[in-house]
Amino acid sequence: MKKFLGMAVWPAGVLVLVVGLWWGATVAFGIPTYVLPDPWRVVEAGWDRKESLLNAVKISSVGAVGGFLLSVVVGVMVALVLAQSPLVRRCLVPYTILLQTVPVVAVAPLILMWFGSGLRSVMLVVSIICLFPIIANTTQGLTSVDRNLLDLFRMSNASRAQEFWKLRLPHALPAFFTGLRISSGLSVIGAFTGEWFASSNAVGEGGLGYSIIYANSQLQTDYLFALVMACAVLGTTFFLVVVTCEWFFLHHWHESAMKPEGD
Amino acid sequence: MNRNNQVGMTPETDGAGRPPFLSIHGLHKRYGSGAAILEDVTLEVGAGDFISLIGPSGCGKSTLLKLVSGLTPITQGTITVDGMEPANAREIMSFIFQDATLLPWRTVQGNVELGLELQRTMTVEQRRKKATELLALVGLSDVASRYPRQLSGGMRMRVSIARALATRPRLLLMDEPFGALDEMTRDRLNEELLKLRAEQGWTAMFVTHSVAEAVFLSTRIVVLEAKPGRIRRDIAVPFGFPRNESLRSDPAYLALVGEVSQALRELKKPMSGEGGAG
Ligand SMILES: Nc1ncnc2c1ncn2[C@@H]1O[C@H](COP(=O)(O)OP(=O)(O)OP(=O)(O)O)[C@@H](O)[C@H]1O
Numbered sequence: 001m002k003k004f005l006g007m008a009v010w011p012a013g014v015l016v017l018v019v020g021l022w023w024g025a026t027v028a029f030g031i032p033t034y035v036l037p038d039p040w041r042v043v044e045a046g047w048d049r050k051e052s053l054l055n056a057v058k059i060s061s062v063g064a065v066g067g068f069l070l071s072v073v074v075g076v077m078v079a080l081v082l083a084q085s086p087l088v089r090r091c092l093v094p095y096t097i098l099l100q101t102v103p104v105v106a107v108a109p110l111i112l113m114w115f116g117s118g119l120r121s122v123m124l125v126v127s128i129i130c131l132f133p134i135i136a137n138t139t140q141g142l143t144s145v146d147r148n149l150l151d152l153f154r155m156s157n158a159s160r161a162q163e164f165w166k167l168r169l170p171h172a173l174p175a176f177f178t179g180l181r182i183s184s185g186l187s188v189i190g191a192f193t194g195e196w197f198a199s200s201n202a203v204g205e206g207g208l209g210y211s212i213i214y215a216n217s218q219l220q221t222d223y224l225f226a227l228v229m230a231c232a233v234l235g236t237t238f239f240l241v242v243v244t245c246e247w248f249f250l251h252h253w254h255e256s257a258m259k260p261e262g263d
Numbered sequence: 264m265n266r267n268n269q270v271g272m273t274p275e276t277d278g279a280g281r282p283p284f285l286s287i288h289g290l291h292k293r294y295g296s297g298a299a300i301l302e303d304v305t306l307e308v309g310a311g312d313f314i315s316l317i318g319p320s321g322c323g324k325s326t327l328l329k330l331v332s333g334l335t336p337i338t339q340g341t342i343t344v345d346g347m348e349p350a351n352a353r354e355i356m357s358f359i360f361q362d363a364t365l366l367p368w369r370t371v372q373g374n375v376e377l378g379l380e381l382q383r384t385m386t387v388e389q390r391r392k393k394a395t396e397l398l399a400l401v402g403l404s405d406v407a408s409r410y411p412r413q414l415s416g417g418m419r420m421r422v423s424i425a426r427a428l429a430t431r432p433r434l435l436l437m438d439e440p441f442g443a444l445d446e447m448t449r450d451r452l453n454e455e456l457l458k459l460r461a462e463q464g465w466t467a468m469f470v471t472h473s474v475a476e477a478v479f480l481s482t483r484i485v486v487l488e489a490k491p492g493r494i495r496r497d498i499a500v501p502f503g504f505p506r507n508e509s510l511r512s513d514p515a516y517l518a519l520v521g522e523v524s525q526a527l528r529e530l531k532k533p534m535s536g537e538g539g540a541g
């Protein structure tokens with residue numbers, strides 16, 4: 001606990017400093033509210049409209065989490081296929097790279113056209129963004145097992161199933177979690193992008209992405225700021241959830257899970 | 264007591280007239296279409312022998328162990344382990360690698376149980392008991408629930424030895440198991456290894472770069488030359504067992520270390536009468 005407090009103190013200090021500078025700037029330069037509202041206005045705007053704000057957060061979370069989970073399921077399955085043999089990898093890896101190189105904004109209109117607006121399309125955009133890090137990292141984890149360990153299993157006449165469950169899978173966990181960590185951050189960006197294109201615009205059904213476009217068009221800069229912060233909080237929370245899971249599974253044995261410095 | 268008088272050769276059969284425990288005949292090995300790694304290697308090892316393989320880097324020592332263990336296919340020639348082909352003899356062999364190759368996500372106990380677990384011949388209870396027994400034997404009972412990253416290099420190697428011995432192998436293949444350890448730890452583990460051998464009576468093929476270690480442990484030292492890998496010398500070590508650290512200062516021991524070192528040095532020059540042919 002003490003360690004945790006120690007870790008939180010410095011970032012919190014930075015936050016206070018930034019908010020202070022921000023407030024100071026708005027006062028000192030007399031910046032109009034529609035350009036840069038002061039921090040209190042932002043808090044106020046968020047509080048005044050907390051219901052629609054929370055609703056937007058909820059909708060975006062569902063989109064982000066749903067798309068993320070979809071990408072985990074699909075990504076792991078693809079990685080399992082890719083891990084089968086070097087030949088399979090040579091044939092298919094170029095196509096997985098497409099996921100990374102074609103910008104989602106280019107594909108989003110197509111998704112909108114095929115699947116219509118709404119949560120389903122948002123989730124699809126999210127999963128497209130999240131897929132590559134999961135595939136790449138999990139495949140790497142499954143295939144980078146030490147030659148000697150594989151020999152050890154062969155010497156024990158281990159079956160393929162044993163080799164998978166007792167060697168490849170646990171070995172792949174750290175890399176898998178690295179993929180999850182990257183994708184958890186991307187998922188919120190994905191939800192945001194998805195909503196930009198494909199959010200339902202029925203009342204009370206737009207997520208953060210949609211609400212931000214709306215607030216912007218209405219010059220509600222203070223509310224827009226509140227929404228941006230909600231995005232940041234959502235992304236961070238999501239990331240922390242994944243890091244906690246990672247810690248839970250890996251802290252016994254893997255260095256990367258033992259983050260807190262010292263030790 | 265001392266049955267290692269003959270130098271350069273081992274008998275075709277041991278005392279009881281049975282074929283040798285491990286026999287390698289006219290063995291050739293190349294990887295793919297590359298150059299020959301091993302050429303015409305013939306070696307017979309009696310049950311209970313402790314053979315050290317020594318030779319320059321790249322001469323095929325690891326390859327020879329992999330061939331005996333059936334991990335890599337033979338190009339030409341035969342290997343039989345207790346009358347079986349290598350791939351069929353895995354149940355009676357264990358391999359110990361240079362790095363301990365432990366599973367980092369398993370505790371020490373879990374690592375020692377691995378071989379038994381993969382064999383699926385014991386119940387969980389029996390397995391646990393066996394592993395506990397072996398950990399006691401290598402002096403690691405009090406760290407059974409730790410993870411490999413919490414152990415020193417010497418302790419990790421002991422875990423690796425315990426894991427290899429858990430399946431009661433009759434042939435132990437070791438590829439520079441102590442190569443990464445400091446000299447003191449290495450000496451101590453050498454002595455422990457001989458104690459384990461005395462208790463369990465396995466046969467060993469042991470790769471090392473340390474002449475002193477080879478002389479201390481072995482009943483025979485096989486010197487290999489490189490490119491292609493061939494047996495150059497087969498030197499019997501006449502000291503009886505048990506051996507302990509006092510052997511290390513015995514003049515006969517030191518003389519033999521000198522002789523083997525000399526044999527290794529001579530590898531660099533072509534042997535007289537061979538005309539230096541490659
Ligand atoms: N899987 C492989 N494919 C191709 N060549 C290999 C393979 N494994 C080993 N070799 C080659 O075979 C030769 C002998 O290798 P090996 O590992 O058996 O030597 P070594 O005597 O154990 O050397 P060291 O003392 O350095 O461990 C080397 O030239 C090496 O490059």
Ligand SMILES: [Mg+2]
Pocket residue numbers: 324325326438
């Ligand atoms: Mg080697």
